[in-house]
């Protein structure tokens with residue numbers, strides 16, 4: 209239903225991603241992995257038509273380059289990394305922005321009863337309904353991340369694109385968010401495509417991994433097929449599996465009696 213075919217894209221006439229091919233099926237939960245600067249966010253921007261590209265990006269067989277922004281937004285929603293906020297809306301108003309493309313006559317028309325209820329439902333899901341009146345400039349990074357997720361859900365898209373969605377979230381909220389998105393991706397022909405740095409979370413919650421390196425796609429398959437020591441060494445330039453094993457060992461010690469002894473000794 210969503211097909212990226214021979215896509216290259218970049219900035220100021222210089223491509224930073226090259227000849228990418230990915231075929232996305234309904235109900236998949238795909239993670240895009242790779243080191244800093246390899247082009248993951250650029251690929252997501254091309255997928256929403258935010259930047260121009262060479263090649264084709266087909267949604268149900270139609271190139272998104274030929275679709276109106278409103279049509280793209282009804283199908284594909286992108287939740288970006290938090291950047292600076294230059295405006296101040298309440299949490300409720302911010303989530304309502306997600307309904308913009310579903311409202312019949314532009315933004316100044318009153319939202320329908322359905323829009324209001326849908327927004328409340330999305331705020332409930334991510335646990336921000338009790339702060340609906342707060343200004344978003346007053347929120348913590350984690351609260352803001354959840355408000356942006358609610359706005360993304362309020363768009364009621366078929367495909368959600370996420371750019372490092374767990375930034376700013378504590379472990380509990382990271383896990384809750386990813387579990388929610390995993391369940392969401394299995395309903396009603398939905399799909400989630402997320403750029404992630406946390407390989408543990410990706411392993412737990414994604415079905416498929418796309419690895420990028422230096423602007424190119426170098427591996428695409430199930431988590432079991434793709435995630436292996438050699439590939440990780442090649443992509444990240446370090447022994448990722450060894451690092452994970454050391455972490456596991458450390459946590460095993462923490463969970464055992466040894467952990468009852470302090471690991472870090474006070475200096476004073």
Ligand SMILES: Nc1ncnc2c1ncn2[C@@H]1O[C@H](COP(=O)(O)OP(=O)(O)OP(=O)(O)O)[C@@H](O)[C@H]1O
Nearest residue numbers: 219220224242243244245246247248249250251403
């Ligand atoms: N707006 C921009 N203008 C010019 N170059 C850009 C722009 N955004 C990104 N780039 C460049 O494109 C390349 C790919 O960046 P991109 O943000 O897609 O990488 P990434 O894999 O998402 O990185 P990270 O993991 O650090 O977020 C980098 O060299 C970056 O400097």
